Amino acid sequence: MADKDSQNCEANRFIDKKVKILPIKNSELLSANPIFSCQLDGKGNGMPIESHGKATIAKPCWIHLDFSNQQTINWIQSTDLLPNLVKEELIKPNQISKETRFDSGILVVMRGVNYTPNTLPDPIVTFRFYITDNLVISTRHQQIDAISQLKENLEKGIGPVDVADWLIQVSELISDQVNLSFDGVHNKIIKLEDSVLNQHILSYKEIGRVRKQLIVLRRLLSPQRDIFVKISTERISWIDDNDRQRLHDISNQQNHYVSDIDSCLLRLASIMEQITSFLAESTNKRIYLMSVFTIIFTPITFLTSLLGVNLGGIPFNDRIWSFSLLVVLIFAISIVSVIWLRLKKWW
Structure with a gap:
């Protein structure tokens, strides 16, 4: 053995x-x-x-x-x-x-x-x-x-x-x-x-x-x-x-x-x-900024699109001051949108 x-x-x-x-x-x-x-x-x-x-x-x-x-x-x-x-x-x-x-x-x-x-x-x-x-x-x-x-x-x-x-x-x-x-x-x-x-x-x-x-x-x-x-x-x-x-x-x-x-x-x-x-934060900031501008310009875009329709009967289209009134209205909408975003603390 x-x-x-x-x-x-x-x-x-x-x-x-x-x-x-x-x-x-x-x-x-x-x-x-x-x-x-x-x-x-x-x-x-x-x-x-x-x-x-x-x-x-x-x-x-x-x-x-x-x-x-x-x-x-x-x-x-x-x-x-x-x-x-x-x-x-x-x-x-x-x-x-x-x-x-x-x-x-x-x-x-x-x-x-x-x-x-x-x-x-x-x-x-x-x-x-x-x-x-x-x-x-x-x-x-x-x-x-x-x-x-x-x-x-x-x-x-x-x-x-x-x-x-x-x-x-x-x-x-x-x-x-x-x-x-x-x-x-x-x-x-x-x-x-x-x-x-x-x-x-x-x-x-x-x-x-x-x-x-x-x-x-x-x-x-x-x-x-x-x-x-x-x-x-x-x-x-x-x-x-x-x-x-x-x-x-x-x-x-x-x-x-x-x-x-x-x-x-x-x-x-x-x-x-x-x-x-960092990339996600940067992307979110860009998307957020674009969203803010979208909110501001959405009503303005709607208004200009409506008035840009090639049809008769647009109010005050024969008045001299109608264009000035339109510009003032656009600025007013923009200011109101910015104030509203600030109050909501979105911007």
């Missing part, structure tokens, strides 16, 4: 006997034709990968691949460094944010934005990586600003010192890009609120663009917040308690921004209600 339970437990875990864990020759990694590669020196620098060297826990390697490159696809499909499920996930074009644990490492799919100031919406990018204690293999198709920033950090000597630090830094950089995008949207909402307070009528199209970006950001942040929590609770040998706390802090920050996005969506709904109220 114990043997059966052990087999069931083993079947529920992602195990691939063909996966190489140690040692990993750098020449195998370079054959993937990476768009960027380096070996961490443990001090925050990224050294070029030497073909005769090896990826170790002290000095792990990172290769960044473009999965649209056919040579890279062939390498991913044929290498023994990756479990079969990971191979499929690294080259799959459309992905959702998720994290999957394997015996040899973890697979993470993250989505972020390339923040572009004064532009809505920001481009959405997808980033996939498989990470073990001595190796990081990441893939992308679009250029990712967070990865470019991570490369700059390695050049400056302030990059990750190990694979856990790499995971944390790349998570922070991707989160920072999302947060910058949210801050840009938030500033836009403040301007919209100021315009509404000044009773400026805004276009629903402009509000719709801001609302769409908020919804996209929320869809990005919500699952990734759960990913950071999940990784921080996983028992992984190369993630220590300090790393788990940093991942937990990232998750808390994501949770804070999700709450802010929900608040901003409510503020946008309030803006739209105020605009609708």
Whole structure:
């Protein structure tokens, strides 16, 4: 019975006997034709990968691949460094944010934005990586600003010192890009609120663009917040308690921004209600003013229409003062109508 339970437990875990864990020759990694590669020196620098060297826990390697490159696809499909499920996930074009644990490492799919100031919406990018204690293999198709920033950090000597630090830094950089995008949207909402307070009528199209970006950001942040929590609770040998706390802090920050996005969506709904109220009030004022003028000119119109009938027998049509009397009568009717409206407090 114990043997059966052990087999069931083993079947529920992602195990691939063909996966190489140690040692990993750098020449195998370079054959993937990476768009960027380096070996961490443990001090925050990224050294070029030497073909005769090896990826170790002290000095792990990172290769960044473009999965649209056919040579890279062939390498991913044929290498023994990756479990079969990971191979499929690294080259799959459309992905959702998720994290999957394997015996040899973890697979993470993250989505972020390339923040572009004064532009809505920001481009959405997808980033996939498989990470073990001595190796990081990441893939992308679009250029990712967070990865470019991570490369700059390695050049400056302030990059990750190990694979856990790499995971944390790349998570922070991707989160920072999302947060910058949210801050840009938030500033836009403040301007919209100021315009509404000044009773400026805004276009629903402009509000719709801001609302769409908020919804996209929320869809990005919500699952990734759960990913950071999940990784921080996983028992992984190369993630220590300090790393788990940093991942937990990232998750808390994501949770804070999700709450802010929900608040901003409510503020946008309030803006739209105020605009609708302004439009309704403006329309009512115009209709009211037209109704007042209609009341004033209805008896005058009736009188002129009656006298304009082309028939004989109109009273005093042969008198010189008849036209003057008609004008005086029209003015008198107008004045009486205005006084009556004022007394009724309709005007």
